[in-house]
Amino acid sequence: MSLEQFKNRNVGTQNYTMLDLGERPKTGWDRFKQVARRSVKLELFTGLKVTFREMIKALFMGEMHTIKYPFEKLPISPRYRAIHEMKRLLESGHYRCIGCGLCEKICIADCIRMDTRYDENQRKEVSEYTINFGRCIFCGYCAEVCPELAIVHGGRYENASEQRASFALFEDMLTPLDQLNQQQEFPGFGAVSPDADKKIKKTPLAY
C-alpha cells in the first residue's frame, strides 16, 4: 500500500464490490414488466418452500435446535473456568493439597483464605480453606500455580444459590470419597498439557 492510498480517509468510496442487481426499471412500462415477471415466476413460493423444509427437518429429521436447558445442557469446554474443584489422590483418596499457600498468594482478587497446621505425622494439613465467590473473578491463576493439580476449575457454572457459602468450603469443593473412582485425570484449565514432555528444556546452568 502506497502512502497515497494510506492517507486517503474516504473510506466509503473504494474497495467495495458492487453486486450485480441488474437494471433498475426506468420507465413505467419497465416497472410493469418487472412486476409481471416477478408475479409469474412465483418467487413467493420459494419462501414457503424454505420454511416448510425447515419444519420437516425439525420435526422428523431430528434437527430441532431447542435445548431444554434445566433438563438438558450443552457440553462446555474442559478449559472453561467455573467453580473450583479440589481433587484427591487416586490411590489413597487423600486430598492432593499440600498446603503450600501459593494459590492464596497469587489470587489477585484476594478471595482465597487458607490455614494449615502440622498433623501427628508432621505433615502439613489444611485446616481451613475457603474461597469467597463474591470476590472471585475466575481468572484461573490459582489452578495454574498449583504444583499438585489439587485446585482446578470445574464445569459447575450454575452458581446461583441462597448463600454464597454453599460453594465456598473445602469440603464442598472436594471430590466426594464415594465418587473417587469417577475422578479422572483433569484435562482442563491448569492441567499439564499433553505435550509437556516435549516442551521441557535443559536449564542453562553455565553462565
Add this chain to the structure above:
Amino acid sequence: MDGYIIATVIKAVLVLSIIAALAGFGTYLERKVLAFMQRRLGPMHVGPYGLLQLAADGIKLFTKEDFIPSGANRLIFMIAPMITAATAFIALAAVPLLPEFKLFGVTVKPIISDLDIGILFVLGMMAAGLYGPLLAGMAQNNKWGLLGAARTAAVFLSYEVVTGLSILAPIMIVGSLSLIDFNNYQAGGMGEWLIWKQPLAFVLFLIAGFAETNRTPFDLIENESEIIAGYATEYSGMRWGMFFIGEYANMITIGFLASLVFLGGFNDWGFLPGGLAIILKVSFFFFFMLWVRASWPHIRPDQLMWLCWKVLMPLAVINVTITGFVMMV
C-alpha cells in the same frame, strides 16, 4: 315454530362455543407451527406438549386488570372489542359448516340461518368488524392507537374493493348469493370446483382474505415494529383477548368461505366424506395463514394500497369482464 327457535338457539350456542374454543386452540397451533418452522419447540411445559398453555393463557387474560386509560372515551373503549368479537361470530351465522346429517332421526342443517344473501352477509359482517379496531384506536387517547385506526381505515378501503370484485365473478357463474347454492353447484366432484374456472378470483380472494384478517403480509394495523400494537396498544386482559378471538374466528370464517366458494365446499371428495373434506380444507387454509406468517415479511401501508388499487383491483375488474363475456357468448 318453537322447535325452529330452540334449534337455532342451540346451534348458535354450539357454534359460538366451538368456534371460540377453536380460536383459542388456534393461538396454540400458531405458536407451535411458527416454532417448528423456526426449528424451535414452542410451548412445552404446561401440560403434555404444552396443551394446557391455552388454559394458562385464558386464566391470565381473565384475571388481568381491566385497564382503561385516563382521557380515553370510556364507553367506546369498552364497546370496541365486543364489536370485533361479535361481528366475527355473527358472520358465521350464514356459513354452512358441515353437510346435513341425521341425529336421533332428525335431519340437522349445520347452518344457523340459510340466508339468500349468505355471502354478502358474511362479507358485510366481516367488514363491519373493522369498526372494532377503528373505534378502539380512536377512543384510547394514544398516538399509536390513533395511527392504528388511521391505517385500519386506509387498509379497509383498499382491500374491501378487491374482496367484493373478486367474489363477483363466481357469484355471476353460480347465479346465487347463498353459500349452500355455491356448494351444490360444485357437487360433481373435483373437476367441478370453481377454482378451475376462476383461478384468478381465487388468488385475489385469498390475498384480500389475508388483509381482511390482518394476517402477516398485511398485518400493518397492529404492526409491532412500527406502531407498538396499533389499535390494541392500551388494551389488556379480556378486552384484548376479545380482539384476538375475533381475529382467529375471522381466519376460520375466511377458511370456510374460500373452501365453500372455490374448493368444492362440503361435497364428498373422492373417498372422503363431505364433513371431513371441509374440515381438512379449512385446516389447510388455517395452516397456510400460519405458514405465510412464518415465511414472508410484511409490507408497508403504501405498498398494500398500491397493491390493492393498482394491481388487484384492475385484475379483478378484468376477471369480471372476461367472465361476463364468456357467459354471454
